[in-house]
Amino acid sequence: MKNFIIIFIITVFFVTTLASETSYVPGQIMIQLSSFDEDVIMDLETDMKTINLHKIRLLSGRMNIWLFDFEVGKLSDSRIKQQLIDHTLVQKAQFNHYTSQREIFPNDESFELQWNMFNNGGIGVEDADIDATDAWEITEGGVTVLGDTLVIAVIDGGCDLTHEDLNLWKNVHEIPNNSIDDDNNGYVDDYDGWNAYNHSGNVPTDSHGTHVSGIAGAIGNNELGVAGVNWNAKIMPVAGDSSVESVVVEAYGYVLEMRKIYDETGGEFGAYIISTNASFGVDYGNPANYPLWSAIYDSLGVAGVLSAAATMNIHTNVDEVGDMPTACESDYLITVTNTTKYDVKHSMAAYGLETIDLGAPGSSVYATNYNNGYSFKTGTSMATPHVAGAVAMMFSAATEEFLLEYEANPALKCLEVKQYILDGVDILPDLDGFTVSGGRLNLNTSLELMPNVNIIENDLPASAIQLANYPNPFNPTTTIYFELNTQNIVNPEIGIYNLKGQKINNIPVNLNGDEGSVNWNGTDQNDQPVSSGIYFYKLNIENSPVNKMILMK
Numbered sequence: 258m259k260n261f262i263i264i265f266i267i268t269v270f271f272v273t274t275l276a277s278e279t280s281y282v283p284g285q286i287m288i289q290l291s292s293f294d295e296d297v298i299m300d301l302e303t304d305m306k307t308i309n310l311h312k313i314r315l316l317s318g319r320m321n322i323w324l325f326d327f328e329v330g331k332l333s334d335s336r337i338k339q340q341l342i343d344h345t346l347v348q349k350a351q352f353n354h355y356t357s358q359r360e361i362f363p364n365d366e367s368f369e370l371q372w373n374m375f376n377n378g379g380i381g382v383e384d385a386d387i388d389a390t391d392a393w394e395i396t397e398g399g400v401t402v403l404g405d406t407l408v409i410a411v412i413d414g415g416c417d418l419t420h421e422d423l424n425l426w427k428n429v430h431e432i433p434n435n436s437i438d439d440d441n442n443g444y445v446d447d448y449d450g451w452n453a454y455n456h457s458g459n460v461p462t463d464s465h466g467t468h469v470s471g472i473a474g475a476i477g478n479n480e481l482g483v484a485g486v487n488w489n490a491k492i493m494p495v496a497g498d499s500s501v502e503s504v505v506v507e508a509y510g511y512v513l514e515m516r517k518i519y520d521e522t523g524g525e526f527g528a529y530i531i532s533t534n535a536s537f538g539v540d541y542g543n544p545a546n547y548p549l550w551s552a553i554y555d556s557l558g559v560a561g562v563l564s565a566a567a568t569m570n571i572h573t574n575v576d577e578v579g580d581m582p583t584a585c586e587s588d589y590l591i592t593v594t595n596t597t598k599y600d601v602k603h604s605m606a607a608y609g610l611e612t613i614d615l616g617a618p619g620s621s622v623y624a625t626n627y628n629n630g631y632s633f634k635t636g637t638s639m640a641t642p643h644v645a646g647a648v649a650m651m652f653s654a655a656t657e658e659f660l661l662e663y664e665a666n667p668a669l670k671c672l673e674v675k676q677y678i679l680d681g682v683d684i685l686p687d688l689d690g691f692t693v694s695g696g697r698l699n700l701n702t703s704l705e706l707m708p709n710v711n712i713i714e715n716d717l718p719a720s721a722i723q724l725a726n727y728p729n730p731f732n733p734t735t736t737i738y739f740e741l742n743t744q745n746i747v748n749p750e751i752g753i754y755n756l757k758g759q760k761i762n763n764i765p766v767n768l769n770g771d772e773g774s775v776n777w778n779g780t781d782q783n784d785q786p787v788s789s790g791i792y793f794y795k796l797n798i799e800n801s802p803v804n805k806m807i808l809m810k
Contacts, residue, residue: 280354281352281353281354282352282353282354283329284326284327284328284329285313285324285325285326285327285352285353286324286325286326286327286337286338286341286350286351286352286353287316287322287323287324287325287350287351287352287353288301288322288323288325288341288347288349288350289320289321289322289323289347289348289349289350290321290322290323290346290347290348291345291346291347291348292321292346293318293321297346298312298323300346301344301346301347304344304346305327305340305341305344307331307332308327308328308331308332308337309327309328309331310325310326310327311325311326311327312324312325313325313326321348324353334352338350338351338352361390361393361394361397361478362375362390363393363477363478363484363488364478364479364480365475365477365478365479365480365481365482365483365484366480366481366482367482367483367623367631368483368484370483370623371483371484371622371623372385372386372598372618373386373387373389373472373598373617373618373622373643374386374387374389374390374484374486375389375390376598380598381597381598381599381600382598382599382600384600384683385596385597385598385599385600385618385697386618387486387617387618387643387647387697387698387699387700387701388699388700388701388702389484389486389700389701391700391701392650392700392701392704393477393488395654395701395704395705396650396653396654396704397477397478397487397488397489397653398474398486398487398488398489398490398646398649398650398653399487399488399489399490399653400489400653401529401652401653401655401660402655402656402657402660403657403660403661405524405529405660406490406491406529407487407489407490407491407529407531407649407652407653408426408490408491408492408493408528408529408530408531409473409474409487409490409491409492409493409530409531409532409533409534409645409646409648409649410493410495410512410528410530410532410533410534410562411466411469411470411473411492411493411494411495411533411534411642411645412495412497412498412505412508412509412512412533412534412535412537413463413465413466413469413470413494413495413496413497413498413534413535413536413537414461414463414464414465414466414496414498415452415460415461415462415463415466415467415494415496416450416460416462416463416466416467416470416492416494417462417463417467417625417626417627417628417629418449418460418462418494419629420467420471420625420627420629421481421629422471422475422476422479422481422482422483422625422629423467423470423471423474423475423476423492423625424474424476424489424490424491424492425449425491425492425493425494426450426491426492426493426494426528427448427449428440428447428448428449428450428528430526431446431447431448431458432446432448433446433448433449433458434446434448434458440526442514442515442518442526442527443514444458444511444514445457445458446458446459447511449494450493450494450495450496450511451495451496451497451508451511452496453495453496453497453499453504453505453507453508453511454496454497454499454504456507460494460495460496461496462627463496463627464626464627464632465498465536465634465638466494466496466498467625467626467627468622468624468625468626468632468634468638468639469534469536469624469638469639469641469642470485470492470494470625470642471483471485471624471625471626471631472485472486472622472624472639472642472643472646473485473486473487473490473492473534473642473643473645473646473649474486474487474488474489474490474491474492474646474649475488475624475625476488476489477489482625482631483623483624483625483631485624485646486642486643486645486646486647486649486650486700487646487647487649487650487653489653490531490646490649490653491528493512493515493528493530495508495511495512496508497509498535498536498537499537500539502547502549502550505550506549506550506553509533509550509553509557510553512530512533512557512562513553513556513557513560513562514527515527515528515530516528516529516530516557516560516561516562517560520560520561530562531561531562531563531648531649531652532562532563532564532565532645532646532648532649533557533562533563533564533565533645534564534565534566534641534642534644534645535564535565535566535567535582535641536566536567536636536637536638536639536641536642537567537638538566538567538568538569538580538581538582538583539580539581540569540571540580541569541578541579541580542579542580542581542582542584543579543581543584544579544581544582544584544585544586547581547582547585550581550582550585551582551585551586551587554582554585554587554589554590555587555588555589557589558587558588558589558668558671558672559589559667559668560667561663561667561668561670561671562589562671563589563590563591563648563671563674563675564587564589564590564591565590565591565592565593565641565642565644565645565648566582566583566585566590566591566592566593566641567583567593567636567637567638567640567641568580568583568592568593568594568606568607568608568609568612568613568637569583569606569607569637570595570603570605570606570607570636570637571605571606571607572604572605572606572607572608573607573608574607574608574609575607575608575609575612575613576609576610576611576612577609580607580612583607583609583612583613584609584612588672588675589668589671589672589675591614591615591644591648591675591678591679592609592612592613592614592615593613593614593615593616593617593619593637593640593641593643593644594606594607594608594613594615594616594617594619594637594640594688594692595616595617595618595619595620595635595636595637595639595640596616596617596618596619596620596640596685596687596688596697597618597619597620597621598618598620598621600683600685600687600697601685601686601687602616602685602687602688602691603619603620603635603637606619606637606640607637608688608691608692609691609692610690610691610692610693611693612693613691613692613693614679614692614693614694615644615678615679615682615688615692615693615694615696615697615698616640616682616685616687616688616692616696616697616698617640617641617643617644617697617698618639618640618643618697618698619635619636619637619638619639619640619641619643620635620639621633621634621635622634622635622639624639643698643700644678644698647678647698647700647703648674648678650700650704651674651677651678651703651704651707652674654704654707655707656707656708659707659708669729669730672730672791673791676790676791677703677706677707677791678698678703679693679694680694680703680706680790681698681699681700681701681702681703681704681705681706682694682695682696682697682698682699682702682703683696683697683699683702684696685697708793725737725738725739726738726794731779732779732789733778733779734776734777734778734779735776735777735779736774736775736776736777737751737774737775737776737777737794738772738773738774739766739772739773739774739796749766749773749796749797750763750764750765750766750796750797751763751764751766751775751777751794751795751796751797752764752794752795752797753777753792753793753794754792754793754794754795755787755790755792755793761781761782761787761792762777762780762781762782763782764777766796777794
């Protein structure tokens with residue numbers, strides 16, 4: 258019987274399309290032989306003389322992998338492959354598949370204008386983009402592996418509800434314009450979203466809100482217009498961009514209610530809102546004077562929603578002068594400034610080493626506009642929806658295990674996703690030392706930081722090891738507990754790793770029977786404190802690791 262253990266791998270873990278099994282070099286097959294011996298090759302060629310199997314060259318001496326060719330048409334390819342797999346001299350065999358560059362360029366007719374998604378230097382400087390074409394090879398967004406449809410709530414001035422390039426959310430349990438709260442959610446006629454200006458379901462048409470929505474989620478690869486960061490997520494328009502704070506609170510209140518209803522009804526009602534976007538605010542605002550608005554971000558975070566917010570379009574230090582909402586202290590708010598096609602901070606965009614998290618493209622960005630049109634717009638307003646869309650992309654690429662952990666502890670996993678986004682940035686001189694992350698959004702790198710859990714064969718069953726740590730989050734120390742329901746354990750140790758997979762500390766374990774614990778004080782091997790963020794620990798027992806996550810604060 259095969260036993261299994263779980264190991265941690267940071268890698269790109271799924272793609273949107275699987276390579277065809279016929280996409281390989283005709284008449285070529287790669288074979289891993291049972292032993293490194295020329296006689297083995299000769300014997301195999303003799304046994305497979307029907308197809309004229311012939312060695313071409315050695316591919317890997319360490320793994321004993323060779324490239325062979327064979328005569329096409331003697332037998333079916335599938336039969337040849339199976340005969341080789343079944344051969345006593347062969348460990349593994351596979352065809353020599355073609356590969357391709359892992360980028361997806363959508364066929365949207367104006368994609369060439371979207372330097373923010375892919376920049377080859379034709380507009381501005383090369384790579385001043387978010388590496389969207391690489392990210393779309395991993396996922397095009399829309400639905401989680403558990404089947405939940407991702408929703409981005411855009412709190413703005415409204416939206417063109419008839420725009421053919423937008424995938425707009427609809428409350429299917431509400432009958433529009435009948436003056437009845439059909440789904441009993443406390444909002445009448447909220448079929449298209451909500452209008453916090455006049456407390457109705459009549460969402461107004463708005464140029465700014467339509468543009469923001471297209472950056473976050475315009476439908477991609479549909480031979481029309483532009484591609485959003487997340488091609489298939491639903492956009493929930495909420496009219497609430499207002500100078501009157503009560504309108505803003507009502508707008509966010511609608512988002513919070515719809516997400517909570519979704520969770521409480523098992524997805525039957527409400528919406529699986531994963532991120533919000535606010536491209537408005539109060540210049541020089543002091544969050545201390547806006548406690549209710551500020552508190553909403555924490556409430557949304559606890560419910561599993563990350564919020565993105567645009568900072569001021571003023572070249573000033575938010576750390577010193579304040580801003581609302583980007584000076585809010587909520588951990589569940591991602592604050593964004595504006596970068597240009599030259600990969601520098603826009604000259605009229607705010608910054609702050611403690612308050613502004615990262616930059617994103619926001620200058621002359623081409624996206625959807627009202628009247629079913631498209632236009633260029635500039636501002637931190639355009640930078641922020643890149644991040645709101647990125648959050649939804651992270652969840653569309655998440656593994657089943659990650660999402661189940663998210664269901665159990667949404668606040669914790671939200672913070673983890675935020676950290677991946679900040680850790681994945683491209684560091685820019687204009688932002689390094691002037692923002693929290695020091696860089697501009699790189700969607701592909703952040704997706705690659707998402708952990709993938711793989712199951713491999715080993716001699717130690719996962720059920721034999723139980724791991725936990727408390728407190729989590731922790732500061733200044735955490736205790737890692739473990740229990741081993743097996744015998745003959747040799748030299749156990751706890752390894753601590755950062756998100757790049759680099760080991761930063763190693764803690765020997767002294768067993769007390771079949772259980773034990775160790776304390777970690779948040780330092781590296783040189784006893785230097787590590788920065789706040791996300792770290793992984795694994796219990797190593799004779800090359801049998803089990804991984805868990807630690808979140809520091």
